[in-house]
Amino acid sequence: MTLLEYLDSHMSLPIDRAATPRLDADAVASLKLMNVPGDHMFIAEYSHGEWRKARIQAYRPIPFSPLALGLHYAQSVFEGMKAYRMDDGRIGVFRTLRHHERFNRSLERMLMPAVPAEVFAEAIHTLVDLDRGWVPPGPDSSYYIRPFVIATEERMGLKAADEFSFMVVGGPFRPVYTKPLRVKVERTYTRAAHGGTGYAKCAGNYAAAMYPTKLAQDEGFDQVIWTDARDHAYVEESGTMNLMFIINGVLVTPPTGDTILSGVTRDSLMQIARDLGIDVQERAVSVDEVRTGIQSGTITEAFGVGTAASVAPIQTISIDGEDLSLSVHDGCTMFALKQRLNDIRFGRIADQHGWMTIVDGTAR
Numbered sequence: 580m581t582l583l584e585y586l587d588s589h590m591s592l593p594i595d596r597a598a599t600p601r602l603d604a605d606a607v608a609s610l611k612l613m614n615v616p617g618d619h620m621f622i623a624e625y626s627h628g629e630w631r632k633a634r635i636q637a638y639r640p641i642p643f644s645p646l647a648l649g650l651h652y653a654q655s656v657f658e659g660m661k662a663y664r665m666d667d668g669r670i671g672v673f674r675t676l677r678h679h680e681r682f683n684r685s686l687e688r689m690l691m692p693a694v695p696a697e698v699f700a701e702a703i704h705t706l707v708d709l710d711r712g713w714v715p716p717g718p719d720s721s722y723y724i725r726p727f728v729i730a731t732e733e734r735m736g737l738k739a740a741d742e743f744s745f746m747v748v749g750g751p752f753r754p755v756y757t758k759p760l761r762v763k764v765e766r767t768y769t770r771a772a773h774g775g776t777g778y779a780k781c782a783g784n785y786a787a788a789m790y791p792t793k794l795a796q797d798e799g800f801d802q803v804i805w806t807d808a809r810d811h812a813y814v815e816e817s818g819t820m821n822l823m824f825i826i827n828g829v830l831v832t833p834p835t836g837d838t839i840l841s842g843v844t845r846d847s848l849m850q851i852a853r854d855l856g857i858d859v860q861e862r863a864v865s866v867d868e869v870r871t872g873i874q875s876g877t878i879t880e881a882f883g884v885g886t887a888a889s890v891a892p893i894q895t896i897s898i899d900g901e902d903l904s905l906s907v908h909d910g911c912t913m914f915a916l917k918q919r920l921n922d923i924r925f926g927r928i929a930d931q932h933g934w935m936t937i938v939d940g941t942a943r
C-alpha cells in the first residue's frame with residue numbers, strides 16, 4: 580500500500596512505538612532538556628515513482644549505502660518549522676502548508692520527487708502528537724521540526740537519483756541568538772546568484788556558506804549579511820535569516836526571488852505589520868542606503884527573521900571596515916511584531932490568518 584492509499588483509506592500511519600522512551604517530562608518542562616531528538620521519527624521511502632512504507636518508529640540512526648547519491652551529490656532538501664505548547668496546554672504547529680509549498684519548490688529545483696501535502700501534514704502532525712511530551716512550555720521555547728528528503732539510491736558515479744527517503748525528526752528547542760548581533764556586510768563571497776539555488780532549502784547552500792561565515796566569526800562577527808552576487812551592492816539576507824529594516828517607520832525588506840529565500844517568518848511578520856497598521860515595503864536596499872540611513876537616523880532598526888530565532892536584533896553592521904551602530908531597546912518595532920507573532924503561536928490572541936494546526940492527542 581502506498582502512503583497516499585493509507586491516507587485515502589482513512590487508516591492512520593503505522594506507529595511502532597519506542598520500546599524505551601527517553602522522555603523525561605520534568606527535564607523538558609524545566610527546559611533542561613534541549614536540542615536533542617524526541618522519541619520518534621517519521622520515515623517513508625520513494626522508489627518506482629511512488630512514496631511507500633510510511634511509518635513512525637523509534638528515533639534511531641538510519642543505515643545508508645556509502646554510495647547513497649545524496650551523500651555525494653547533495654540531492655538533499657530540508658525544512659525547518661516549529662510546534663508550540665500553547666498557554667492553554669494545546670499543541671499547535673505553525674504554518675504547515677506554507678512550509679510544505681516551499682519544501683516542494685526546493686525538491687523540484689533539486690530534481691527530487693514532490694511530497695504530497697496530505698503526507699507532509701500527516702507525518703508532521705502525527706509525530707508531534709506522539710511526542711507531545713517533548714514540546715517545552717513557553718515563553719520562547721518550541722519543538723523544532725525537521726522534515727527532509729535525501730537521495731538514498733546506491734550508485735557509483737553521477738546520476739539523478741530515483742530512490743529517496745523522506746524523514747521527519749524533531750525535538751525541544753531554545754532560541755539560537757540571545758544577544759543583539761554584530762554582522763558584517765559580505766563583499767567577497769556569495770550565497771546565491773540569479774539562476775542558482777538560493778531560494779531552495781537544499782543542503783549545498785549551507786555547506787557553501789560555512790567558510791565565509793567562519794572567516795567573519797574569526798573577525799569577531801556573529802554573521803554575514805549576504806549581498807547580490809554581481810556587484811555586492813545590495814543586501815539580501817543575514818546568515819540563514821531574511822533581513823528587515825525599519826526605515827522612517829516603514830517595515831522594509833528585500834524582495835524574495837531566486838536569490839532570497841521566501842521565509843515563512845518573513846511572510847508572517849509582514850502580515851502582522853499590516854495588521855498593526857505599519858506600512859510594509861518589499862524593495863531592494865543598497866549597502867549605501869544602509870550606511871547613510873543609519874548615519875542620518877532614518878534607519879532605526881535592522882533585524883534577521885527566521886524560524887530558529889524568530890526575530891534577531893542587529894546592533895552593529897560593519898560595512899567595509901566601518902562599524903555602524905543601532906540602538907536595540909524595548910520600544911523597538913521588531914519586538915512588537917515578535918510579541919504579536921508569539922501571541923498567535925501561544926494562542927493568546929485570535930489566529931485570524933489560520934496559521935496554527937492544533938494536534939489533538941489522537942495519536943497517543
Ligand SMILES: *Cc1c(COP(=O)(O)O)cnc(C)c1O
Binds near residue numbers: 843844885
Ligand atoms: C530557512 C531560511 C530562512 C528563514 O525562513 P523561515 O521560513 O522564516 O524559517 C531565510 N533564509 C534562508 C537562507 C533560510 O535557509
